[in-house]
Amino acid sequence: MLGIGGILPAVAGITRAELCPWRIDRFALLTCFHMFGSGSTGQTMTFDPTLAMIRFGTGLGPRFAPPPSAVRMMSDLRGEDDMAQAFPVAGFATVEPSHAALIWINRQTRAARDTPSEEAAQAARQQLRALIGPARRTTHLAMLARAVDAPHGLRERLVAFWADHFTVIRRSSETAHLVGAFVEDAIRPHVAGRFSDMLRAVVTHPMMLLYLEQFRSIGPGSQRGRRRNAGLNENLARELLELHLLGVDGSYDQRDVRELAELLTGMTYGPQRGFYYDPARAEPGAETVLGRTFGADATLENVLAAMDDLARLPETVAHLARKMAVHFVADDPPADLVAAMTAAFDDRGDLGDLTNAMLAHPAAWAATRQKVRRPQEFITAALRALGVTGAEILRATNGDYRRLLTRPLRIMGQPWQEPPGPDGWPERAEDWIIPQGVAGRISWAMQAPIRIRPALPDPRDFVRDALGDLATEDVIFAANAAESRQDGVGVVLASAAFQRR
């Protein structure tokens, strides 16, 4: 029974890398040579259209021709956001039901308690709250439709990456449909722009102020702090340093957290007013963060200028470059790739430059696919391979939405917009490919396609639609040997070759 004994510890998290650092398919050995340059033929791997779609995009599909070059991908990224126009998602200011209305009606309902209008108030409240779920679904479907219809999907992948970097999770039922608005407002417009602009948009967005509790932070020495014995909330300051900027290994300490928290005081949010800067909450005096002194006067401009400064710190730049390489390329990315990305990003603090440096580097095109598609990416890629259109996605019934999307995502380990904490989703393949996650992927692959496409493609064609020239002999064999179209399509989608990117 050695077998299971060997399997269990691995599943339970013992680092597989120690056992077998290079794996997957028959290309593995070949790739080792490429990555380390040892024994190579001198040929350098560069842009590969199939990998472009799989590693940096949302997947292959019969509706799409892969991009001819990285230059083309970058020009698309820096050009018009066609998908946002085709599938609009409401921002915080226009979304219905608005946060202001939901909070207002809660207050009205409380005020009406034990009065004749209590029942009517309750009914109105229920009516408004009944719109939250559908609004959340509409946003989810629109975001999925964008990823399914995008010619290569680099922008959609970057949006997901940066939204995860600046994770926001709903803290109350009133904000369950508003995380998508945050991504639309603060993340999406900036994925190919300056990082400092994204950072400014994030720290002033109501959803971030609510999620990391900046809205309740009050300088102890401020006008309000002295009057009400209220205090600092360090949550946003800590996560900025630990997660968003320097990284957990950054050279900051608790004093920097506190000073930054004091600097951030004044930034707040109210449902009726929206984001605003309240000097009466701002801690007086200059604050010193990481040896830099900011903002003697309590103004929003001082806070934002500090954000601009922290955004360009060498530690921040290196942290973000490495994080992007880890997400797209490998859990332990080659040092020269990270160095090239760091240098390019450091130049202007431009996220387009950062992405471009990754796509321009040979190590980004290594044949070994070390990462695995996250559940949302997996479903997106499967829909593209099946030739589903964004318009079809929008027509999904409530039942299909639950059966084919939200419930499977939960079983696969990625309930939509509900990551475990402010540090977002895990990166390592080992965190996703656990028994329950694989069971969820296999079950979806075997059962969902026939519900979506009752006339399934011939598995022998489908294997090319889904994997292009990355189809391995085993997958081609399995597609040919399957008893039915459903089994054939399912096995292709469930295969390791399809799950890896």
Next chain:
Amino acid sequence: MDRRKFLIGGAALGCSAAASPLVTPVALAAAPGENRLIVIILRGAMDGLDVLRPLHDPAYAALRPKLHDGRHLNLDGQWGANPALEPLLPLWQAGEVGAVHAVSTPYRDKRSHFDGQDILEAGVLDIGGGATGWLNRLLTTLPPGAAETAYAIGREHMAILAGEAPAARWSPDANLRLTPAVQRLLERVYHDDPLFRDAADQAIAIAAQVKADEAATESATDDTMMGAPVGNGVHVKVADFAAARLRGETRIASFSIGGWDTHQNQRNGLRRPLQQLAETILTLKARLGPVWGQTAVLCLTEFGRTAAENGTGGTDHGTGGAMIYAGGAMRGGQIAGDWPGLREADLYQRRDLMPTQDVRALAGWVMRGMFGTSAAALTETVFPGLELGQDPKLLH
């Protein structure tokens, strides 16, 4: 031996063969002892005052004019249980279910479900990025054992078991049903990728195990010491699955039951979650068979609810609440705790039941008794900074 056996061998799908690998993983180190701990997270904040009603408190009736409807189960003249707990009465009488009242985590004032649950599962107030769960930290203090020692069960992410120590995770509704032909094809497409191959092997083995458990339940000749699951639904499947694992190598299991956030019409609203809780405990007892005697079940919730009912027949987020416990290893048949009283001046912020004990200390003493965890490990590793206090003597 070939680890791909589960996928290839037709016999591996048969009942006996499928059952064997997970029940008797020979290659694994011995699990730490024979005692079992199950932690059930009651998500949504259970109203301890309506579930276990303090009939002896003179202020109680006035606070709960609608909810205190006289239909409680009289436990001992002092306490009444919510009528939905009737199925648990035999266990109460047998001393296998009990509770500690007026308990809470150290979380105060903001009364957010999300923070409250995060703190309950982290076991510490500081829940910044990278927080681990206290059951996972308990694992790190135990002698190295089987990877299956701890199991998080169900669709929910169980932060209580997140961390560095290995812990398995499965949701019975993952429902992996494959024909032998598809299994052989999957074996082929995972063959060269150990990460996928091993995870799929185990998924298939667990799914086969669940199927075998179901078959065994139906035949009922399996083990005369075991009863049938009680009730229907996901919660019963989860309890049944947990019991099957705990009969094997698993010693610690955790899952959650939701539906406790009863702001309105609580008399109806509490019925379903209480029924689910009762069926869960009864299924655990029935399906654990002889090892029920070595089992402790702790049911923890993020906080209690307001002492007074609100204008809509419900209660709002509060502070102190109750911890229900069960299991043959526990000293049940009592509502323990240090009762603070319900007069307005006795309440926390003149609003909520005053917590008089830290629920982490209660869990700590149970772990100490079950696994021999030292006081130092409890107050430094499992619950850093905890005051362990007096032994509440909840175990036999």
